[in-house]
Amino acid sequence: MPPPEQPPSGPLPLPDELAQLLLRGTRHGIDRIDDDMLRLLALRRRLAAIAGGLKRRLRRPLHDPAREQQVLHRAHRLAERLHLPRLTARRLVRVLIADARQQQGIGAGISSFPDPSLVAAEMNPSRHIPLVEHPALLRLVPPPSRWKPLLRHLPAPLHARLMENVLSRVLGQPGVGSTLDEVAGRRLGITVSDLGLEWVFHWQHGRLHAVPEAAEASVRGSATDLLLLASRLEDADTLFFQRRLVLTGDTELGLTVRNLLDRMPWEAIPLGLRIALQRSAGLARAARSAFRERWAPALPQLPDAD
DSSP states (O other): OOOOOOOOSSSOOOOHHHHHHHHHHHHHHHHHHHHHHHHHHHHHHHHHHHHHHHHHHTTOOSOOHHHHHHHHHHHHHHHHHTTOOHHHHHHHHHHHHHHHHHHTTOSSSGGGOOOHHHHHHHHSTTTTOGGGGOHHHHTTSOOGGGGHHHHTTSOHHHHHHHHHHHHHHHHTSTTTGGGGGGGTTOOEEEEETTTTEEEEEEEETTEEEEOSSOOSEEEEEOHHHHHHHHHTSSOHHHHHHTTSEEEEEOHHHHHHHHHHHHHSOGGGSOHHHHHHHHHHHHHHHHHHHHHHHHHTTTOTTOTTOO
């Protein structure tokens, strides 16, 4: 007796006619969802306008940064439960917040959004960077560790002051650095492992200061991973879970600062600075990948040569 026929492995072939029918149905479903989203947006705008009127009646400030942060955090939690990319949820909610501001007569609404091409550049930092489109050139970019011998000749106070000025420019934006008031006076260290650089900062009187004292808590990682964290191109939870960033010292302080930084209103940072930061991080990540792709097979001992 011949053996029974085995069922075919892999997906069953789909006739073109059925595929076309399924595609039309899928697109119809997407259109219905888009319609429902717009209806919900119209309802949300009406509620935002009512909320603005009630604020005026109660003589409360129209702009409520704490409420905006609460909306963002709720979106983050829901996105995690729904397995949605956190960055996608954040961008969508920011658009909703900007529209609500416009409805309530607050200056920074949709009408004052920057040029769409600049927004697109921020959402896709690797666009319009010629080097990213040429992996052969990226492989020629030396990893940060190759710059370490040169940086040894720079006095520590010099690069500490430089970092202080750079970070102060970001944190000095209205409504940004004030989130750190909760940990004012506490000392947090940043160690860039592949560059051999280390700084200790504390937040005092609305400004970041480099200090010579030892850090109470410190975060350590490569230049590329720290840049990806600062630009929000990668989530802090992912970087710490993968041990690409390591927290030492007072863990409670480190986690508090990490949560405070995550709550900072990214949209309050000037758009040009956000684009520059994200493009730099995207370029660094692409250069690292290209370098590892070229040298890792020949030099397997280079996993940390970022």
